[in-house]
Amino acid sequence: MFQEIEATTPGRICLAGEDIDWITGPSILCAIDLKTKASVSNNNDVFKLKTKGSLNSEIDLLKDQIGNYSHHVLDYTNAAIKVISDLGIKTYPITIEITSNLPAKAGLSSSAAVSVASVAAIANFYGSILDTTTICDLAYKIESEELRTGAGQMDMYSCGIGGLIYLDSSTIPPKNIEKFVLPDGFDIVIVDTLTPRNTADVIRKKRIRYANKETLIMKYVNTTNDAINEMKNILDGKVIDANKLGSSISHCHTLMRDYMGVSTNLIEECISRSLKYGAIGAKLTGTGMGGCTFALVPNCNTKQVTNSLKELPVKVYVTKPSNDGVIVNKLNSHVN
Structure with a gap:
């Protein structure tokens, strides 16, 4: 059966608390209407990972290459397959294409948006509907355990939840999330x-x-x-x-x-x-x-x-x- 699943995730700005999320916990963040999209479809042969735009790239991976990273822009998507497989979800060759109008490596959580969108789309393609907290937890695992980027939790949760939020990251997962609304106009x-x-x-x-x-x-x-x-x-x-x-x-x-x-x-x-x-x-x-x-x-x-x-x-x-x-x-x- 052919199917195509798409997950869309916003970037974010940080109003207050850069780096505090991995030191003492709190931050205030707002998701923005610049977004990243992960599209997943069938592939009979390999795991084909693609990204378009300024970081245009494409790689083909065999199953035993999933979880092996090479400081490549598509490592985040590779790691998304890995953390989903670690849940016991059966994985098999797929095509994953990342598109985005978020500027990359610019402080808007473009990598977190890729991780969140990839986890959500890939899991759904394999028949597992994950709740938002689980998606964000797995996206954090990509950065903290798989790629070891040093990033805290705030990026994944802001992108995954959306809106204007106060987030307390002193625990894993965050113990306190409150939503607010920016003034109109x-x-x-x-x-x-x-x-x-x-x-x-x-x-x-x-x-x-x-x-x-x-x-x-x-x-x-x-x-x-x-x-x-x-x-x-x-x-x-x-x-x-x-x-x-x-x-x-x-x-x-x-x-x-x-x-x-x-x-x-x-x-x-x-x-x-x-x-x-x-x-x-x-x-x-x-x-x-x-x-x-x-x-x-x-x-x-x-x-x-x-x-x-x-x-x-x-x-x-x-x-x-x-x-x-x-x-x-x-x-x-x-x-x-």
């Missing part, structure tokens, strides 16, 4: 600085700094925990004060810049211009030393913010929050 302006960096290497260096109890990183942990609590209190209000929320987002960027030391001159220019031309808050999102910034911008100011960024060597995206997390659809199913 705002766009999220994302700026990709197009600056390459090795995410796993940046995280590894942060973990060493934390293990050594370096003064600045300990200041980052303490002040960012306070900032997360402050932001959560703003979101808990009956009516969210958007300006206070924006100021809190910008404050979290300052902590990342001054204590974590992961900003760059270009990132600072993007933040400065976004705030000058109408954003109520702006911040680096992700590991830093490159990647993306985001700004929360009233709809009426979006054009002037994006215009202010045109002369910089960046790529700008205007998007909205995604209330949906991972969604699985059966596209085709028929007997040959």
